[in-house]
Amino acid sequence: MKKQALHSLISSFVKDIEFQFDGKRGLIMPLAQDENITLCYGDDDVVLKTTDEVMQYPMFNGRSLNDVCELVLFT
Numbered sequence: 001m002k003k004q005a006l007h008s009l010i011s012s013f014v015k016d017i018e019f020q021f022d023g024k025r026g027l028i029m030p031l032a033q034d035e036n037i038t039l040c041y042g043d044d045d046v047v048l049k050t051t052d053e054v055m056q057y058p059m060f061n062g063r064s065l066n067d068v069c070e071l072v073l074f075t
Contacts, residue, residue, distance in 0.1 A: 003055065003069045010037065010051045020073045021060060028054060 001009075009017060010030050017028040024042040030051075031037065037048050041059045048054050055065045065072070 006069050018075045
């Protein structure tokens with residue numbers, strides 16, 4: 001998935017987004033705009049406020065969704 005498409009999907013706050021990367025499962029749970037977007041990956045999770053923060057947070061071995069988006073398998 002391209003970065004802009006993922007950004008738009010997260011910003012739509014329509015549904016949770018499940019994925020796999022580097023042998024671990026992940027989940028993006030966009031609850032409400034500019035309030036709570038939970039990013040989970042493996043055993044880690046973090047609550048962020050904006051879609052941009054989700055895209056830039058270094059959750060994946062020091063890399064962000066911006067860096068690895070096209071390598072992620074969305075399910």
